[in-house]
Amino acid sequence: MDEHKKKNIVIIGGGRRGIAIIETLHEDEQLRIVGIADRNQNPSRIELAKKLGIPTATDFRDLLKNQKVDAILNLSDDPEINKQLQKIGESSNIEIMKGPVTSLLWDRLREKKALAEFERLSKRTDPSVGLEELYILIMNSCIKGTKADAGSLFVFDEKSKQLALKTAWGLNEKIIELIKKKGKEKLQLWREQKLPQPIISKAEGESLPGNLKGMPEIETGICIPLIGREEKLIGLITLHSKKKNRQFLDEEKRLFTTFADYSSQAIENTMLYKSTQQLSITDGLTGLFNHRHFHEQLELEVNRAQRYDLNLSLIMIDLDHFKKFNDSYGHLEGDTLLRKIAQILKSSLRETDFVARYGGEEFAVILPETNKAGASFAAERVRKTINEQTFGEVGAKMTISLGVASYPDDACLRTDLIKKADEALYRAKKEGRNRTCLF
Numbered sequence: 520m521d522e523h524k525k526k527n528i529v530i531i532g533g534g535r536r537g538i539a540i541i542e543t544l545h546e547d548e549q550l551r552i553v554g555i556a557d558r559n560q561n562p563s564r565i566e567l568a569k570k571l572g573i574p575t576a577t578d579f580r581d582l583l584k585n586q587k588v589d590a591i592l593n594l595s596d597d598p599e600i601n602k603q604l605q606k607i608g609e610s611s612n613i614e615i616m617k618g619p620v621t622s623l624l625w626d627r628l629r630e631k632k633a634l635a636e637f638e639r640l641s642k643r644t645d646p647s648v649g650l651e652e653l654y655i656l657i658m659n660s661c662i663k664g665t666k667a668d669a670g671s672l673f674v675f676d677e678k679s680k681q682l683a684l685k686t687a688w689g690l691n692e693k694i695i696e697l698i699k700k701k702g703k704e705k706l707q708l709w710r711e712q713k714l715p716q717p718i719i720s721k722a723e724g725e726s727l728p729g730n731l732k733g734m735p736e737i738e739t740g741i742c743i744p745l746i747g748r749e750e751k752l753i754g755l756i757t758l759h760s761k762k763k764n765r766q767f768l769d770e771e772k773r774l775f776t777t778f779a780d781y782s783s784q785a786i787e788n789t790m791l792y793k794s795t796q797q798l799s800i801t802d803g804l805t806g807l808f809n810h811r812h813f814h815e816q817l818e819l820e821v822n823r824a825q826r827y828d829l830n831l832s833l834i835m836i837d838l839d840h841f842k843k844f845n846d847s848y849g850h851l852e853g854d855t856l857l858r859k860i861a862q863i864l865k866s867s868l869r870e871t872d873f874v875a876r877y878g879g880e881e882f883a884v885i886l887p888e889t890n891k892a893g894a895s896f897a898a899e900r901v902r903k904t905i906n907e908q909t910f911g912e913v914g915a916k917m918t919i920s921l922g923v924a925s926y927p928d929d930a931c932l933r934t935d936l937i938k939k940a941d942e943a944l945y946r947a948k949k950e951g952r953n954r955t956c957l958f
Contacts, residue, residue: 652819653789852910902918
């Protein structure tokens with residue numbers, strides 16, 4: 520599109536939601552963001568603006584002085600700003616967008632972006648994209664395309680013959696447990712299911728046994744198996760509504776079926792590619808991901824957190840007095856200890872968490888969709904588990920120190936997030952070891 524025909528827009532405020540809106544509007548061919556105003560000078564938005572070459576200011580009026588502005592998108596809830604914008608709207612040709620208009624715009628932007636990304640997914644021929652990104656993209660596309668309120672994606676594990684949760688949106692652990700139970704029942708007939716079928720309903724939830732009661736925030740749900748080449752079972756996707764008397768329409772079910780077909784192909788292609796690449800990204804001693812792949816994955820997760828407006832946390836872990844352990848018991852025992860620590864980390868964290876050997880006796884954990892409180896809880900669980908263990912034939916004890924930092928609270932760039940988590944880890948060491956410190 521001709522640059523001169525683009526509409527110039529200024530954005531005011533917006534909190535974390537503003538980051539996602541800026542990302543989306545910046546990609547729009549009909550708009551040009553010519554300024555971002557924020558009295559608080561939120562670091563995440565300021566860094567994003569610098570990256571995109573967009574001017575910033577604490578007072579939006581400064582952005583109107585030297586350039587043509589066609590519209591102002593007010594994402595703040597400041598009454599004084601509303602008064603100032605009302606005067607500007609009355610005395611100029613600048614369009615003022617606020618309140619319900621911004622909420623509607625936000626909904627439309629997210630829906631448009633989700634559907635566009637699904638179109639990209641359906642045409643994907645490059646299997647080198649990460650599985651984690653693919654699961655999020657599939658879930659986001661399915662929910663937005665069908666206007667569902669929640670959903671989950673499971674992958675079938677050939678060894679255990681169980682469904683492994685890969686991502687879930689808008690569902691608590693109790694509901695996920697029920698979905699997994701019902702999904703296992705549905706998979707007994709998966710070869711016969713070609714269209715979405717019901718999986719759980721509110722009425723069903725009200726008759727649950729004791730440990731599953733309290734589920735019925737979900738009104739209804741549908742599911743469809745993911746089937747690959749030669750009728751191979753890949754997994755299961757579910758979608759759910761929380762609105763009273765809301766049923767999925769036939770056109771939404773057809774779209775869901777199309778999503779599932781393309782998703783199966785994309786997941787299977789990516790799994791095949793990843794299986795041939797595993798050796799190059801794995802640490803030979805512990806079996807965890809290696810240092811190089813950790814940096815690649817963290818970059819991907821930070822980009823995704825920005826794109827979808829998600830939380831993200833990083834835990835840096837260091838074994839306390841590991842050199843002393845090696846000197847006392849030998850390097851073979853030291854290697855055995857590192858392997859055992861790696862196993863504990865994997866078993867103590869979620870399937871969706873990314874655990875890597877950062878180097879030597881240091882480990883790193885990426886926790887997608889996790890805020891600082893959640894990461895702190897996970898870090899403490901790992902620390903206590905290791906503190907209670909004995910290692911090797913000698914029954915030796917080992918403790919760890921941990922540092923936690925989060926996006927977007929502490930940093931919005933990969934290198935800064937690592938730096939902040941390292942600083943928190945250093946403080947944990949300095950304050951006596953065997954503890955978790957937050958940045």
